[in-house]
Amino acid sequence: MANPPSPTVVHHRTRLPTLFEVLSRRTAAPVDLFSFYIYMRDQQRSVDYLDFWLDVSQHMSLCRHYVRELRQSVLLDTPELEKSASKRSSAVLESFDATEAGPSNSKQRATDHEVSQALRDEHDVRHHSHSNSQSSSRTRQTESAVDSPMLAEPSPGQVSSGSGQHTVARTDIRASAEKILYTYLLPGSEREIIIPQGILNTIQHAIEEETRDDPEVFDAAKDYVFQAMERDAFPGFLRSKALGNVVPPSMMARLVVGLLALFGAFWTSFILIFLDKSRRTRCWVILPFTIGIYLLASHQYMLDPIMALVGYSEYTFFNWTRVREPFVRKLLIKRAWMVLVTVAIIDAALSCLFIFVPGKRL
Incomplete structure (x- = not known):
């Protein structure tokens, strides 16, 4: 970095x-x-x-x-x-x-x-x-x-x-x-x-x-x-750097990968349901759901919560610098926890829906 x-x-x-x-x-x-x-x-x-x-x-x-x-x-x-x-x-x-x-x-x-x-x-x-x-x-x-x-x-x-x-x-x-x-x-x-x-x-x-x-x-x-x-x-600079920590090219990449991961999660979940796989097997859908929701949330909030918690901000595509402004660091940490809680709630809801729904083999 x-x-x-x-x-x-x-x-x-x-x-x-x-x-x-x-x-x-x-x-x-x-x-x-x-x-x-x-x-x-x-x-x-x-x-x-x-x-x-x-x-x-x-x-x-x-x-x-x-x-x-x-x-x-x-x-x-x-x-x-x-x-x-x-x-x-x-x-x-x-x-x-x-x-x-x-x-x-x-x-x-x-x-x-x-x-x-x-x-x-x-x-x-x-x-x-x-x-x-x-x-x-x-x-x-x-x-x-x-x-x-x-x-x-x-x-x-x-x-x-x-x-x-x-x-x-x-x-x-x-x-x-x-x-x-x-x-x-x-x-x-x-x-x-x-x-x-x-x-x-x-x-x-x-x-x-x-x-x-x-x-x-x-x-x-x-x-x-x-x-x-x-x-x-x-004002746009403050929104981009004080309330977020990713740049537009990175946001677009996260949007594309997140949509692909979410599509893969739904496709896999329906396949496992219609093949009447066990709930233990269907637990694997948590992984693509988590990746997809995390990346889409990062795009929506212009924030990578994990990188914010460790204290880094992106200034060009995939080049990171440490956050040294104390007040900005506090803002990013608060927003990072908010984004992580949102991701966890949506991820848990979708995963439970597709894991515990009764299966039926077609």
């Missing part, structure tokens, strides 16, 4: 997790981000929405890293700023580090705005410096040296803790923003997602016309995608 990666810290909640908590990697299998990604890919068929959301979050992390390195390089050049009363950049980074990945709530919006404003200010300063530098050939040569790839994008091994060089260049942020636009948003793009035309026009104008690449550009689209996943996909 293959186990997907899962968080090492399990939050002992007494309720089902929210989409915010899943995307923030605060949950464990089978309701973790990995399982949600598999569900969006295999069952919901809309994994592009989740990939867009994750890429936008990665873009925000890239911007945060760039702003942090920019602040460090400024402090190295002007150490007296560290002691000044204005520590806006430091406050921005501290507040961002405390912010979790999720929808753009008030705290997230404040952080996004601060990081975006820092990036826009830095972009305006570079643009202004570039315009003024055209009056001097010497300044142009200096800018050419500063903007060279060897200095702007050093390899990780060349960057030391005391260096003002950046591991993330501004061109990386620009490329990240354009990749998101051209991959997910523009009509006819490789992995186009459906968002309101007004949001698309705003993002396209900000990136292509205003040359913006800050995280605030994608706020509206990110919120729209989050709400769409929360409304359309997440």
Whole structure:
């Protein structure tokens, strides 16, 4: 049995997790981000929405890293700023580090705005410096040296803790923003997602016309995608993973095998009755009845009760992972006992009917 990666810290909640908590990697299998990604890919068929959301979050992390390195390089050049009363950049980074990945709530919006404003200010300063530098050939040569790839994008091994060089260049942020636009948003793009035309026009104008690449550009689209996943996909994910432990291909296989087993049980039972076999011989019909009813109940409840009791959940066909979310494990155990009691009652009723009915040889 293959186990997907899962968080090492399990939050002992007494309720089902929210989409915010899943995307923030605060949950464990089978309701973790990995399982949600598999569900969006295999069952919901809309994994592009989740990939867009994750890429936008990665873009925000890239911007945060760039702003942090920019602040460090400024402090190295002007150490007296560290002691000044204005520590806006430091406050921005501290507040961002405390912010979790999720929808753009008030705290997230404040952080996004601060990081975006820092990036826009830095972009305006570079643009202004570039315009003024055209009056001097010497300044142009200096800018050419500063903007060279060897200095702007050093390899990780060349960057030391005391260096003002950046591991993330501004061109990386620009490329990240354009990749998101051209991959997910523009009509006819490789992995186009459906968002309101007004949001698309705003993002396209900000990136292509205003040359913006800050995280605030994608706020509206990110919120729209989050709400769409929360409304359309997440309830089904919870039903599938928190109340059940088998995937649709496995459910279909159980349905087919269960119907065959039940047909075999009825066929055998009638044959034994009409051959007037003894009740001891007819006791063997318990086996196909049990198999058939168990598999049909598993299909009906989307739950394999035995696997639930031992603590496993299926995330792809015949690949199982251990249930690590405590509240989900309790739910699955309760439902497993309910399914087993139902199977036992139906199995006992059918078996007794065909075992104790008087036989008559035809």
